[in-house]
Amino acid sequence: MIEIKQLAKKFKVENPKKLSEQEKKDPRLKGRFFHSVQNVNFICDTGQVLGLLGPNGAGKTTTLRMLSSALKPDSGSILIDGVDVLANPIVARQKIGFLSGSTGLYGRLSGRENIEYFGKLHGMSKSAIQQKIEELAQLLDLYSFLDRRCENYSTGMKQRVSIARAVVHSPKVVVLDEPTTGLDIMATQTVLEFIRTLKKQQVPVIFSTHHLDEVNELCDTVTVIDEGKTKYNGDLHSFRALSNGSLHNSFMTSIEKG
């Protein structure tokens, strides 16, 4: 179970002149600081898939980066299976599998070597890594290209290896930051299939997306954030009920209401 409470993060603005017009108008810009995330809360239970929605620049990526311990929050708490991410970042990292749409691979290593490297970084034994790669290769159908260099992979192949790399250490929670952005339909399908598998294995998944059909298809709960604050928390059913029919309307309603 993942529990995020009153998360906040501000960034120092080095050069106010460089900010875009939109950023200058943003109410989160206070003096020399941009309060990217101000108050984000959500809970994701075992076996649940949580969809994190919000317009561009709402603070989704910053939230997920804090969750994955790449960034340090200014205040608030993150608990993964009761472990405080802030107090024990290294322990927490072993429990998280993280993947974003822009994640790359080491081009001069083969897919297998990429996965092995991260397995080793996670302190896994050689045999355990081999076993896990076998398992993942079957699940994600990697066999035909696993031992070739990544620089020659297609987008879909890359994404499948990236998924395998993200979960090689059997994480307790999987965090996906816009995992389907920029992918073709086939590659997107692979990612969605993979989320379903995780759900079956009772692994909680938190993923941010702009595609409401993905939310409709996969999510149990929905969290909407805008301007760094949680605007909506609830299950898919009640989210849909926010307006009659389309999820797009529900999304707009949740932002306007909050």
Added chain:
Amino acid sequence: MWLVFQKEIKELLRDRKTLFFMVALPLLLFPLIFGGVAYFSGKAIEKAQSRVLTYAIIGGEYAPTLSAKITAQDGLKRYVTKVQSDNVSAITNLVKSEKVDFVLVIPNTFNDDILKIGQNKLTLYLNDAGLNMVQRRLNKIIDNLAESNRDKAFISLGIAEEIQQGLLEPIVIDKISTADKREDLGEKIGGLIPYMIFILCLQGAMLPATDIGAGEKERGTLETLLISPISRNQLVLGKFFTIAFAGVTSAMVTVGSLFVWGVLLSQGMAIELITEFMGAISALDFVLMFAMLIPVVAIFSAVLLSMSIYAKSFKEAQGYMTPLVFIVIIPIILAMLPGIKLEGIYAWVPLMNVALAIKELIKGTMDYMALIPIFLSTTAIAGLLLTFCIYWFNREKVLFR
């Protein structure tokens, strides 16, 4: 940490472009440069020596012996002219219009008997810009005649042989240098070697450094690496050692290839000189040179890694790194200046002290006490920079720019 190091090295070895610049280029470039220069200059000299020279003699009838000797010489071709010795512009024209390579003017006072005439003065017109062997080839003939004329004069004067020597060279200085061959040669090339090694280390480290920091950012692998359960210190050290290793390897490969090809190509005399020179430098000196390079490479690596991780892209990283070469050159150039010795304050100036020490070691005049300030200052600075690098790697502002 070794995990990161191993992986980075593996990736580095598979990068053909980097490998080419690090290994293949120095291996091939040096023989090409050396061989090329030696081949072409050798060719040019040979050509100048064996080329048939066209010449004209004005007043040859006054010096029949000399004229006969010149005519008998191989590789010279006579051009007959009616120009008189006082017509300087016509003589000059002969040379300028390339009708002849040289004109030798013999005065009508010429006489083989020195005791009658004293010194004979000949005039040689030639184009002396550019490579030519005219004078050297002509001197061979003339010196020969001059000597025999001199000997004849000595004999007719009845001067004993020892006195003859004294008349020719009344005082001779016998020079004995207390500097042995090693010190002499070391002074000449000792300044260049640290210069070359430093720049090579820096260049060799630069490509992998760009790849390891800015490259990870650009390819989107950095974020994943940062959230894997490895501490930042370990991550930095792994990357740091990769860059340092690449720098040292590249410098060693280049210096090695330089040495091997130098020995191979400079045959005969030079080979003895080089082996003798290298033999005079003890194994301890080599070890010391290498040991001093370690903190230097550490300084380079820490700076390069800090720059690379700050940059958003390869291009930006290269932009930061290029001026570094010029900064590094300054203390080395200063160390090459005459009069600057490994003493006092200079022993504490990083890079410069190592450059000076390498020169001293090559010359064989090292004051081993100077090693203390050298190691203290370079290691302290390397340590500081590495600490900064680790601090830098922990800054969110740097990693997520």
